[in-house]
Amino acid sequence: MAHPRMYEDSNPAIKKLRAVCLALGQVVEKEAWGECTFRVVNGPMFAMTDNNHHQSGHVAVWVKAPAMAQEILISSDSKRFFKPPYMGHKGWVGVRLDSKPDWEQLTAILRDGYEMSLPVRKAARGASRSKQIVSPVSKARQSMKPPSARAGDGLRHDR
Numbered sequence: 497m498a499h500p501r502m503y504e505d506s507n508p509a510i511k512k513l514r515a516v517c518l519a520l521g522q523v524v525e526k527e528a529w530g531e532c533t534f535r536v537v538n539g540p541m542f543a544m545t546d547n548n549h550h551q552s553g554h555v556a557v558w559v560k561a562p563a564m565a566q567e568i569l570i571s572s573d574s575k576r577f578f579k580p581p582y583m584g585h586k587g588w589v590g591v592r593l594d595s596k597p598d599w600e601q602l603t604a605i606l607r608d609g610y611e612m613s614l615p616v617r618k619a620a621r622g623a624s625r626s627k628q629i630v631s632p633v634s635k636a637r638q639s640m641k642p643p644s645a646r647a648g649d650g651l652r653h654d655r
Contacts, residue, residue, distance in 0.1 A: 499530035509593035510545065513557055516603050517543055520610045535613070542609035546580065546590065555594040557602075558583050560609035565589055569605075 504510065510532065517523055517534040526533050534543040546556040558580040561569075566589040569577040576597070580590040591602055 504547075507547075507555070509555060509597070510547075512599065513543075513545065513593065513602075516599070516606055517610075520607060521614075523610065534610075536610065539615065540613045542613040543606055544583075554592050556580075556590050556592045557606075558588050558590050559605050560612055561587050561589045561605065562608055562612060563587065565605075565608070 514525065514532065514534075518525065522537040524535055524537055526535060528541075528544070531547060532545040533541045535541045540560075542560045544558045546554065546558055548554065556578070560583075566577075566579060566584070566587050569589050569591075570579060576592050576595065578590040578592070580588055584590070589605070591597060591605060
């Protein structure tokens with residue numbers, strides 16, 4: 497049995513989310529499980545809407561996230577971020593859209609998910625060409641690295 501459509505195209509948050517996701521690069525939108533999903537062209541999904549999905553009580557987006565991002569974001573603001581069902585055990589993070597989201601931060605989180613979903617060659621090329629908005633998770637992960645790993649390639653070039 498097909499899932500009924502859960503979202504309204506007229507919802508301003510859905511419109512803004514769609515614009516942000518489609519602007520990331522080679523992205524397609526596909527309706528699945530009654531929700532909007534965003535995927536790399538011929539690749540995996542990196543974001544999915546949650547419009548009271550299974551009576552969740554909110555409008556949100558679930559986003560593929562780097563290691564530790566889910567934990568860092570949820571502990572920073574558990575009213576905005578949450579562990580989504582089905583995908584949460586894989587590290588995805590839920591971001592509420594119905595309570596004034598920080599669109600700059602959400603764009604950075606979506607970019608992380610998008611870049612994680614790109615084939616390795618495209619991810620490296622895209623990162624070098626695009627203007628980078630650094631997410632708080634990326635900043636936190638970078639600050640946890642030893643100083644030698646932050647600068648250059650981390651290799652010593654002593655003679």
